[in-house]
Amino acid sequence: MAPGVLIQNEKPDGHAISKNNVGDARSLVEAEKRLHPIVLKTFRLLIADLCQQFKGGHPGGAIGMAAIGVALWKYVMRYAPHTPDFFNRDRFILSNGHTCLFQYTFLHLTGYKAMTFDQLKSYHSERPDALCPGHPEIEHEGIEVTTGPLGQGVANAVGLAMATKHLAATFNRPGFDIVSNHTWCMIGDACLQEGVALEAISLAGHFRLNNLTIIYDNNQITCDGTVDLTNTENVNEKMKACGWNVVDIEDGNFDIIGIVNALENAKQSDKPTFINVRTVIGLGSKVAGTAVAHGAAFGPEDVANMKRANGFDPEAHFVIGDEVKSFFEGLPARGQGYVSEWDNLLSRYSEAHPELASRFRKRMTGEIDPVWRDLIPKPGAFPQKPTPTRASNGLCLNPIAKDVDSFMVGTADLSPSVHMSWPGMVDFQHPDLRPNCGINGDYTGRYIHYGVREHAMCAIANGLAAFAPDTIVPVTSSFFMFYLYAAPAVRMGALQRLHVIHAATHDSIGMGEDGPTHQPIELAALYRAMPNLLFFRPGDSEETAGAWTAAIEARGTPSIISTSRHAVPQLQGTRREGVARGAYVLQENERAAVTLLGVGAELSHAVDVAALLKDRGVEARVVSFPCQRLFGAQPKAYQRDVLRRHHAPAVVLEPYAPNGWERYADAAACVTRFGHSLPGKAAYKYFGFDAESLTEKVLRYLDMVKEDELLKHEFVEL
């Protein structure tokens, strides 16, 4: 099979795209149509067998989507099974991740080396090294993002398509479309109901991401029954209203030719495309078209009957005939053809545009320009006046974001609050957009207005980061409290080891008048417990620099840097190296009767309390504790030296639910109810977080433990 021929096509907006030779795909699919029935049958029976093997899994959707898969993997998608990380490959996202066998089976058929026949059969097995988990996982060859929690994949796909647009606008030059891939996102009925997908769909239409196609497996079945139990909207009209090109496929079970045409046309659209493909879940089984086909094996009898009805031996399992094998066998070679073409293109580009090509290669390999270390203000270089740590965020990141192209910074509509913009920054926008407020942009832009869509923001950021490791380092921003809206996406970033940095502000009752709906009390407990996430609360500008340094260095780990709305003093002795260790001694005192653990926006309260305690004849040490996880990773000796709990009890001062601090402290001045709408200082006073009240609490605690020895071994809330 000849590799597709690369064609240059100048689009009216000046962005060149390269694409398959469409004629080739369309003539090929016609030429091979006699093979399609056996391919589809084989695929569907294989799915039935794979679920029957261990009597579980999700057969129905994968079976229904067979023809879509053939259209994609055989005819339309540009990818290279033997070079899975080919930089300019099309990205395929299975947002309905429970149908993972669909993807695993095509990975096997198309020749991905890791997906051996044995591995394919590991689905639902007890093999701990299986490449076929219950939902696709990014760690495995051919999988672009981990999916499963519904709707996430749609937003990830939007991020991937934005990454392409951005890299293309930045690096492509006439005749050199070095970044030109398309993003294909498969969804089911459920993804269209999830808010995160609806947010992302709206934004994708706004950005006119014509390099993005959603393929809707419209089988009208979810777990509870037919979709019309819960959703009777006109989805096509809704998508059109959101700025999408909409195409219908009536016979999605068999019409491979129609699907190929629709997919090829999608690549020519000036908008993102939504292909509404009618399929039958569990086609050919006795539960076809019903919810029962969704999440359970069909049973041996039904599987045998399906085989009989399709002319297969009911006693033979996992059968892939020679005709079917040969149907797919040329795909690795075709893929290597794409790779060679592209390598050649990149060589010629390097000659024509050597400086640009050098930058591009660095970005490709995820090199973040090390100049970033020089751009963060040095110790002592910050303004010494009291500064909100949200402003410190900007002081740290903005010089980097301005000069280091890897960073794409965005906000969920809080630009005036988050301080994350820089002089000369360009918005990421469709170049033709002319907003009424006059802020134009184009796809080279690295500042993203996500709108009031916190959840999609973080899920899209995951997509930007998933394009290739550290090619783009996305930074999101919002109020800390609204990272609860985004939490499922933050989690997926941590699970996938995506390098995303979340700049959260207004992280304390000190944020004031907005009141309990905006004052985080329990949220830090979630992020401190979340695996593979660094959660920082820096105490001043110097500590903020430490948090950004650690977050940028933490390849493979996302971070949340959580900062204050209100000004906090610049403290003596804070140091970024201390932040890197999670906690450190800010004020040592050999005669200390108590260690105060100060955190983030309230670190200065700990310093003030230590001074007031001294006036009352009590010596105190102060430990700054910006990041529990980094401290937990320190050697035991360091931890003991910082905490010195065998010498004096430790009291943490943080106006949050104290859950988890019990590990490091004996008592807490904390807040275990929701907040209260008051100006910041008044709120601190109301909750006993002014220095005087805190001092009284610490003194009371020291008295209490004298009276009741048992309290020494019990965590006390003050």
Added chain:
Amino acid sequence: MAPGVLIQNEKPDGHAISKNNVGDARSLVEAEKRLHPIVLKTFRLLIADLCQQFKGGHPGGAIGMAAIGVALWKYVMRYAPHTPDFFNRDRFILSNGHTCLFQYTFLHLTGYKAMTFDQLKSYHSERPDALCPGHPEIEHEGIEVTTGPLGQGVANAVGLAMATKHLAATFNRPGFDIVSNHTWCMIGDACLQEGVALEAISLAGHFRLNNLTIIYDNNQITCDGTVDLTNTENVNEKMKACGWNVVDIEDGNFDIIGIVNALENAKQSDKPTFINVRTVIGLGSKVAGTAVAHGAAFGPEDVANMKRANGFDPEAHFVIGDEVKSFFEGLPARGQGYVSEWDNLLSRYSEAHPELASRFRKRMTGEIDPVWRDLIPKPGAFPQKPTPTRASNGLCLNPIAKDVDSFMVGTADLSPSVHMSWPGMVDFQHPDLRPNCGINGDYTGRYIHYGVREHAMCAIANGLAAFAPDTIVPVTSSFFMFYLYAAPAVRMGALQRLHVIHAATHDSIGMGEDGPTHQPIELAALYRAMPNLLFFRPGDSEETAGAWTAAIEARGTPSIISTSRHAVPQLQGTRREGVARGAYVLQENERAAVTLLGVGAELSHAVDVAALLKDRGVEARVVSFPCQRLFGAQPKAYQRDVLRRHHAPAVVLEPYAPNGWERYADAAACVTRFGHSLPGKAAYKYFGFDAESLTEKVLRYLDMVKEDELLKHEFVEL
């Protein structure tokens, strides 16, 4: 002013509605139109003054929405300022809660007693008892739900409208429309971007909630600039596609008559209505129509200029002229007229339908039929075979839900998984809906298919609960992991003291093959830290009964009952009274060298480990620990007696992040990474959670502390 005349109107679907005498409202608004300019000016200048007073707050939106407010509070809404809890009042939800001054000022003008002039001026003050927090709060007179986190209010409004539909269908009889109120939801541009609102909008269209009207303050401004920076969709077409009636108001700044007409027409629609009202944010200020008008006071000079331009004295503040006062002064009397009319109707209804009226009055006052205590299976009455606790959920709740009308149970498309359906149950649906799967329903139905919309499910449940305390007790259900999608709504329920019960399943790595995306590791840490929420992990059927008992008794506190997918054994000695205390001794042992804390799906592991330890010569106590918050509320003596930490160290066994267990345990067998896709038993083994591995861990811990005394005072992860 004459109270509106109640009219009976038989709708084609057989549901009678009662409404204002529309002619009255429309002729009144015409008759008073000469007063509208001074009323609007007065209102807008008052807002400017209220923000200027303490130099903060959100003036722009409230000023832009002035004419909408006059149309609502003066002409269209049926409410009673002096009987704020009038059962059949229209409900008004300010989803764009930051514009709270809009609502506070109308509450003052229309005569709500609590909202005195002094109180109105408390906005952004340091008064801890202010009724004007930065966002509306449910505790205060005239506020239906707490709003602020954007989009929530839309879903709450959907829940309130569903409550009306349900109560009307259940209790109204020909000639007796005792429940007939309308729900009005005010939104801004941002609410239309939030996923939770988009989910709820889709469902409201599906349910054809024609008693719900969204009024869109379309000022095309958000914090970052004009809305077209981030959203260029055709919102009217999108709403139509979602099954909504759409109406445009071109001059929303002044056209009170047009708005009144639109609002009155909305009450006649056969669909929910979306009124798209064009306004100018901060109208009349020098920053009118810009993002700057959104979240900051205008400055004294601009406020003075606004007054001059409108013929007001620039030196006079908070001016409400007599004409304006008299414009609003009849509203309390009108409201009391509505109340009397309705009281009379209820009296006649009680005569005509005494049994029904008796039931209705009980529901009105929030009486949950005490028979529920008899319906939960008694101790010993559960099947003794191993049972998934998700099935135990059904064994406990379904008999109650079947017979006690207060409960409305729903699921985010997981009916086959959550076991929460009962024989003869009726779905909540529009009565004309004929789903393809054949499951019809009507508005009397108490089983809600929310679709795959976890976040909206919980926010809608908040609305159902907010209709009146315990008139409806909503129960939601989904996989535990997806309560992360719903977390912002669960939080709002806890903040508002709404009695909602969330039945979460699949809460352990033991859920198996779905893998790390579905296995909760860190989520319990969030809910254990969340104020005013009870988070339960029951260990068997008996403990599940304890959890449901506590959750139903916990008026004013929502609960999550988190259960297993897989079967767990029925244990000796578990008891519901123990669950009520949060933790209790399951197996006492005076010679114990260690206390094992067992939790939920893994409680039986603790029992098994105790037996294996005995074989190894180590005596152990076992404490069952289903609810940290309830245990934390016990007297210190009880806590010490249960834990006995001065006698032996405690080791908690839970395959979750251990954050927070440090308070009650010295060590944990826990999981601090994400999960792994394996069959349930294999997953337990993989993470060292089989009894043998756990036993080794406990033995190793006991050895470790012998070698290093300091470890006794440090929490150890095993």
